[in-house]
Amino acid sequence: MTKQDLLPITFLPSGTTAWAHEGETLFDVAARAGVPIARPCGGAGVCGKCRVRAHSGLAGPTETERRLLDEAALAEGVRLACAAVVTGAAEVTVIDGATKKSPILAGLASEITDWAPDASGHGIAVDIGTTTVVTYLLDLEAGRVVDAFSFLNPQIPFGDDVISRIAYSSTEGGLKRLQAVLIDGLNGAFAAMTAKNGLSLEAVTQVTIAANTVVQHLFAGVSPQSIGVSPYEPAYRYRPPLEAASLGLKIAPGGQVKLLPNVAGYVGSDIVAGVAATAMADEKALRLLIDIGTNNEIVLGNRDGLYCCAAAAGPAFEGARVGQGMRAADGAIERVLLVDDHLVVETIGDEPPRGICGSGLVDVLALLVQEGVIDRRGRMADPDRCDHPAFADRLDRDGRGIVRLLLTDRDHPVYFSQKDVRELQLALGAIRVGVEVLLEHYGATVDAVDEIFLAGAFGNYIDHESAVAVGLLPPVRLERIRSVRNTAGLGAVMALASASFFENTRTVAERMTYIELSSLSDFQKRFVGAMFFEKPGGHRDG
Amino acid sequence: MSIEKVRQLMIDGDGDAAVSLVQDLIAKGTSPHDIMGGLTEEMEHLGQKFESFEVFLPDLMVAGDTFMQIMEVLKEHLVADADGKVPATVVIGTVKGDYHEIGKNIVGIVLQANGFHVVDLGADVDPIAYMEEAHRSKADAVGLSALMTTTMPKQEEFIKLTEEAGKKGQYLICIGGAPTSPDWAKRIGADVWSFDAFEFVGKLKEALKNRKK
Numbered sequence: 001m002t003k004q005d006l007l008p009i010t011f012l013p014s015g016t017t018a019w020a021h022e023g024e025t026l027f028d029v030a031a032r033a034g035v036p037i038a039r040p041c042g043g044a045g046v047c048g049k050c051r052v053r054a055h056s057g058l059a060g061p062t063e064t065e066r067r068l069l070d071e072a073a074l075a076e077g078v079r080l081a082c083a084a085v086v087t088g089a090a091e092v093t094v095i096d097g098a099t100k101k102s103p104i105l106a107g108l109a110s111e112i113t114d115w116a117p118d119a120s121g122h123g124i125a126v127d128i129g130t131t132t133v134v135t136y137l138l139d140l141e142a143g144r145v146v147d148a149f150s151f152l153n154p155q156i157p158f159g160d161d162v163i164s165r166i167a168y169s170s171t172e173g174g175l176k177r178l179q180a181v182l183i184d185g186l187n188g189a190f191a192a193m194t195a196k197n198g199l200s201l202e203a204v205t206q207v208t209i210a211a212n213t214v215v216q217h218l219f220a221g222v223s224p225q226s227i228g229v230s231p232y233e234p235a236y237r238y239r240p241p242l243e244a245a246s247l248g249l250k251i252a253p254g255g256q257v258k259l260l261p262n263v264a265g266y267v268g269s270d271i272v273a274g275v276a277a278t279a280m281a282d283e284k285a286l287r288l289l290i291d292i293g294t295n296n297e298i299v300l301g302n303r304d305g306l307y308c309c310a311a312a313a314g315p316a317f318e319g320a321r322v323g324q325g326m327r328a329a330d331g332a333i334e335r336v337l338l339v340d341d342h343l344v345v346e347t348i349g350d351e352p353p354r355g356i357c358g359s360g361l362v363d364v365l366a367l368l369v370q371e372g373v374i375d376r377r378g379r380m381a382d383p384d385r386c387d388h389p390a391f392a393d394r395l396d397r398d399g400r401g402i403v404r405l406l407l408t409d410r411d412h413p414v415y416f417s418q419k420d421v422r423e424l425q426l427a428l429g430a431i432r433v434g435v436e437v438l439l440e441h442y443g444a445t446v447d448a449v450d451e452i453f454l455a456g457a458f459g460n461y462i463d464h465e466s467a468v469a470v471g472l473l474p475p476v477r478l479e480r481i482r483s484v485r486n487t488a489g490l491g492a493v494m495a496l497a498s499a500s501f502f503e504n505t506r507t508v509a510e511r512m513t514y515i516e517l518s519s520l521s522d523f524q525k526r527f528v529g530a531m532f533f534e535k536p537g538g539h540r541d542g
Numbered sequence: 543m544s545i546e547k548v549r550q551l552m553i554d555g556d557g558d559a560a561v562s563l564v565q566d567l568i569a570k571g572t573s574p575h576d577i578m579g580g581l582t583e584e585m586e587h588l589g590q591k592f593e594s595f596e597v598f599l600p601d602l603m604v605a606g607d608t609f610m611q612i613m614e615v616l617k618e619h620l621v622a623d624a625d626g627k628v629p630a631t632v633v634i635g636t637v638k639g640d641y642h643e644i645g646k647n648i649v650g651i652v653l654q655a656n657g658f659h660v661v662d663l664g665a666d667v668d669p670i671a672y673m674e675e676a677h678r679s680k681a682d683a684v685g686l687s688a689l690m691t692t693t694m695p696k697q698e699e700f701i702k703l704t705e706e707a708g709k710k711g712q713y714l715i716c717i718g719g720a721p722t723s724p725d726w727a728k729r730i731g732a733d734v735w736s737f738d739a740f741e742f743v744g745k746l747k748e749a750l751k752n753r754k755k
Binding site: 379 | 594595597603639640641644692
């Protein structure tokens with residue numbers, strides 16, 4: 001075949017020209033040419049989020065496009081890449097470009113305006129999570145985040161969760177060991193990040209630390225033992241800046257480490273950083289911050305009052321304890337949709353499916369509840385009795401008799417099981433009760449909440465509609481829900497950049513009233529009660 | 543057939559209907575022991591389904607609440623009809639420093655559904671309090687639940703306390719909770735360990751039988 005048979009398609013803004021056969025979709029042409037176009041539904045023609053603009057060279061709008069695009073858009077030449085068919089040479093402007101999934105740096109520096117007047121040199125802001133550690137290198141004079149780096153918390157081999165790390169810290173030499181591996185990890189990250197940017201470690205004069213309370217205690221070498229037993233009190237809430245050298249942290253001689261303040265044993269400086277960074281504490285608007293990670297923390301309030309709680313009930317949304325759960329990485333199923341009675345999954349990086357991550361779990365759960373394949377109490381349909389056109393052939397039982405649903409084709413089998421539903425119910429129940437209790441303490445109903453901030457990596461990818469459908473988020477209008485990414489990291493960066501911001505975190509922490517959910521007399525009843533699913537359009541009941 | 547209906551009402555969580563049906567059945571001469579037997583069976587059935595995750599906490603809460611409502615009615619008749627067999631008494635609670643009660647409460651319900659007399663001390667229970675209550679109620683067994691790695695040592699503390707007080711062996715010491723294991727039970731010298739409430743009933747009955755020999 002010669003180029004005379006092919007049609008030139010130029011994609012803007014990149015200017016890439018690709019050669020197309022007549023009758024191909026723009027999607028296929030773009031994919032071959034390496035032009036990134038979003039495909040949230042995998043090209044199934046249901047989401048309407050692969051928009052491009054073109055005025056000639058394409059067959060008229062398909063039925064799919066007429067359904068998903070409004071008339072005004074069609075009149076302006078907006079088309080969907082998955083549906084639009086090439087008939088001639090064309091110039092195509094990509095509207096929905098595929099985004100890179102590395103949100104760490106995006107949107108951080110622009111929000112920082114108040115830099116410390118005497119700042120000089122470089123600093124590193126650190127967000128230490130139970131699972132992931134993120135470090136940000138800042139040029140303090142230029143007021144700019146230069147680089148970011150993340151690594152798995154080296155304490156993981158000593159316990160996946162904070163409780164088991166507390167237990168390990170009480171064994172002989174345990175506390176020192178947990179501190180040492182973390183400091184080693186940070187030194188490694190600091191060295192790599194400075195070297196990459198042509199700096200010496202001596203250039204780093206300041207470090208700020210946001211972390212959950214337990215991990216911050218371990219970092220500082222303070223025993224977190226008291227957090228392990230009721231009333232779960234930390235050994236300290238705030239401590240003055242430390243000498244980096246005294247911790248073994250290798251930065252400039254005399255360099256200081258500032259620890260952001262904690263609120264309680266299970267609401268730490270990472271959450272305080274988030275509240276401060278989002279200005280929740282300063283404004284009139286009533287906001288709900290839900291940070292979903294290995295631990296789940298919730299804050300509700302505004303300038304008149306702030307209440308917070310921890311809703312730790314398993315790291316299900318990070319894929320842990322879920323049979324084929326995995327973290328959000330290539331090959332993880334991140335979207336699950338039903339298209340004309342066909343189950344469609346989308347994986348990260350368009351790789352063959354290897355497992356399912358949090359956003360995929362919430363999607364599949366929402367779908368099964370909506371389609372009646374999961375009942376109010378969370379039971380999956382009996383494989384022998386289900387007659388749902390999309391699911392009947394995909395349901396069976398594993399070797400132990402546990403019902404499961406095949407999400408993929410049989411060459412790359414990924415299952416979602418009845419056990420997985422139960423793990424998710426535990427996490428959902430805790431978060432739901434947490435939100436309810438905070439609303440009661442504040443004295444407001446859900447309708448009074450102006451905005452919901454979903455923080456944490458998981459919160460960034462989750463489909464808001466699915467999250468509301470399964471009850472992970474309260475029933476509010478979707479436009480009131482905002483994914484705010486890593487607010488803990490943002491707060492640590494702002495505390496590094498601005499002395500007054502750092503000072504203010506103490507006031508914020510003091511204003512946050514902590515509520516221990518498990519000590520409420522009716523907690524167990526409410527927790528289990530919150531595990532029921534609401535029938536679409538119906539009411540949750542017992 | 544009508545006992546079947548009571549069982550169904552228990553699963554469905556229709557307590558009021560279950561209670562009036564039970565009253566009706568007893569008035570018409572159905573043995574309260576047969577009704578109780580049906581409920582015990584149904585609870586076992588739930589236990590089997592719990593293993594395959596077909597049944598979960600919401601189901602157990604609904605069934606448990608209804609069961610307790612039915613028991614309020616059934617209790618007096620069971621006493622009146624007693625054939626001289628004294629039910630074994632089990633003192634249960636969640637250990638000091640730990641507020642997690644769900645698992646322990648399920649244990650309480652399953653034990654009662656199997657004819658045990660249960661004294662529930664709640665959560666955050668001091669080792670001394672277990673010992674005092676065991677003495678007061680002449681317990682056959684004491685059950686200590688711990689849901690955190692950090693509170694498990696309280697189970698060991700209780701066992702040491704009974705040894706020091708010369709009470710070890712007077713009642714069976716049973717432990718459970720997500721972070722516990724058969725190894726841990728062996729290490730601290732507990733008599734019974736079980737994975738969940740349903741397995742516990744069987745193991746406890748067995749251990750009590752062996753103890754009487």
